[in-house]
Amino acid sequence: METESKKALSWQIDNFSERTDGIYSDPFSSGGCEWNLRVYPKGNLVDDHLSLFLFVANPESLLPGWSRRASYRFVLLDQSGKVLFRTSEASTLFSAETPNWGYHRMLPHTKLLEEGFLENNKLIVEVYINVVEVIHEGKSTANEIVTVHGFQVLNSQANSVSRIFAEHQDVAVGIRSDIAEVKTAYMNILLGLIETLGKPPQSLSETELSNAESELSELTEAGFKLDWLKSKLEEVTLNRKKALSDLKVELENEKIKSDVDAAAAPRTAWYVTVYPKGNGIGTHMSMYLEVADPLSLPRGWSRDAIFRFLVVNQSSVLCSKSLKTKHHFNEKKTNRGFKKALRLTKLHNRGYLVDDKLIIEVHVLCYDAICFHPTKPLLNEKKKTVSLLKPNLDVVSVEKKKDIDDVNSFQSQVLAEHPDIAVGFKPKNQVVKTAYMTVLFDLIEKVNKPPHCHSETELSNIYIELSDLTEVGFKLDWLKSKLDEVSLERKKSNADSFRAQQLEERVKNLELMFADLKAEVKQGEGQIYN
Incomplete structure (x- = not known):
């Protein structure tokens, strides 16, 4: 395996300023691995910079769980070999989840367009690679931790x-906390918020939008620059209101049509059959529209009908499940419906059940008559709830050597001795709270270690973390006093050690002097004897 970065490729691109699309290099080998480069003259996700990336070649052909850890750097040159730009060395993990790394903002277009910058409109790209580790087959690397723009996140x-960061370069410029665990918690919230606002507006509930607004506010207070995300939230909220309004108009028009047509059309009696745990299938709820008392109808009867079931989502009407079909009902075919009407996991976890009750609306068009029949609520079905908040990282850390009960006891003792410790705590998000509490308990354990166990750097970092915790509202005067005491004892211990060392050196010097004197005395005795 290579021990230092070596030039892996020198690639000349002609007529560079005329290129608009991404340009791919031929595959090349370095460190026993195949790679290729991709240059985007007009930018990738940005439009004012050249973008450049190092890719693993043909990742789909590699074995499951493959990964390779490598450091790399790029150098841009003109035709004469003059270095135009170079990057610093970057070390990272390439895997199926992240098969490429590089720079969205490699070089500004304004620099490229300067007169004489590119000689003969040619650009030379060099890449230097040092492959540290190669795994051909193994476990998924999705949960490995990597550092991206100062944030420790999952691969x-x-x-x-x-x-x-490519689209919003200054997004985290003003973030106030330098604690890795807290930054990770905030980034998880940001990623979750972006994912939420990327969903169709009509699929979001009022609660979800309210939570999104709270999370956006908390991220902004933490120092993130999110004007672009605030605009997105406002857009989603407006589109949701419009979609909800359109749905209400549609349902109202349908009801009016039903009232008008029902007076002029023959009435048909119906009922709905619902199988809460499925009809011959254990994964979905089943439901059917059936003709009521078909034996009482004249021989040869039939009905052509178009009907729609609406399984009402009681937390968000816009998330309701709509099922529509048509059927020719007769003596042999008295019912029609859906065996897989709604997956049971969605039924129990997505807001359809409230107080163990389900609402189903049925809209029927039969011989130009529309009838509306609500069904009875489902009974004897236990409502289950699951947390929709699934942080991407385990934010509660426990020392491996300690029993969990001991840790819980330690934390309870701290809270009992200092009940007002978090009275003024500012962040409201539970993930952020957990991250800060984890840092706090770790900090307390560090401070409780013997003074001589701490280096100057460690004590300095502890003071920084303590300051960060105080800024977010923790009352930690008692911990600062303890830290000052530890720092003072360490200095005293260091001073005593220094004095002891000086004494030892003096003793050694005296022993040497004594040995020299003894040697001189013996030499003198020998001279007298002679």
Whole structure:
């Protein structure tokens, strides 16, 4: 395996300023691995910079779980070999989740367009690579931690985080916390918020939009620059209101049509059959529209009908499940419906059940008559709830050597001794709270270690973390006093050690002097004897 970065490719691109689309190099080998480069003259996700990336060649042909850890750097030159730009060395993990790394904002277009910058309109790209580790087959690397723009995130999140910084370069310039765990928690919230606002507006509930607004406010207070996301939230909210208004108009028009047509058309009696746990299938709820008392109808009867079921989502009407079909009802075919009407996991977890009750609306058009029949609520079905908040990282850390009960006992003791510790805590998001509490308990354990166990750097970092925790509202005067005491004892211990060391050196010097004197005395005795 290579021990230092070596030139892996020198690639000349002709007529560079005339290129608009992405340009791919031929595959090349370095460190026993195949790679290729991709240059975007007009930018990738940006329109004012040249973009450049290092790709793993043909990742789909590699074995599951493959990964390779490598450091790399790029150098741009003109035709004469003059270095126009170079990047610093970057070290990262390439995998199925993140098969490429590079720079969205490699070089500004304004620089490229300067007169005489590109000689004969040719650009030479060099890449230097050092492959540190290669795994041909193994476990998924999705949960491995990588650092992207100063944030420790899951490998599976790396591309999403890179995309945020490519499109909004100053997004985290003003972030107030330098604590890695807290920054990770905030980034998870940001990624989740972007994912939420990327959904169709009509699929979002009022609660989800309210939570999104709260999260956006908290991220802004933490120092993120999110004007672009605030505009997106306002757009989604407006589109949702419009979609809800359109749906209400549609349902109202349908009801009016039903009232008008019902007076002039023959009435047909119907009922709805619902199978809460499925009809011959255990994964979905089933439901059917049936002709009521078909044996009482004249021989040869039939009905042509178009009907629609609406399974009402009681947390968000716009998320309701609509099923529509048509059927020729007769003596042999008295019912029609849907065996897989709604998956049971959605039924129990997506707001359809409230207080163990389900609402189904049925709209029927039969011989130009529309009838409306609500069904009875489902009974004897237990409502289940699951948390929709699934942080991408485990934010509660526990020392491996400690039993979980001991840790819980330690935390309870701290809270009992200092009940007002978090009274003024500012962040409201639970993930951020958990991250800060984890940092706090880790900090307390560090401070409780013997003074001689701390280096100057460690104590300095502890003071920085303590300051960060105080700024977000923790009351930690008692911990600062303890830290000052530890720092003072360490200095005293260091001073005592220094004095002890000086004494030891003096003793050694005296021993040497004594040895020299003894040697001189013996030499003198020998001279007298002779």
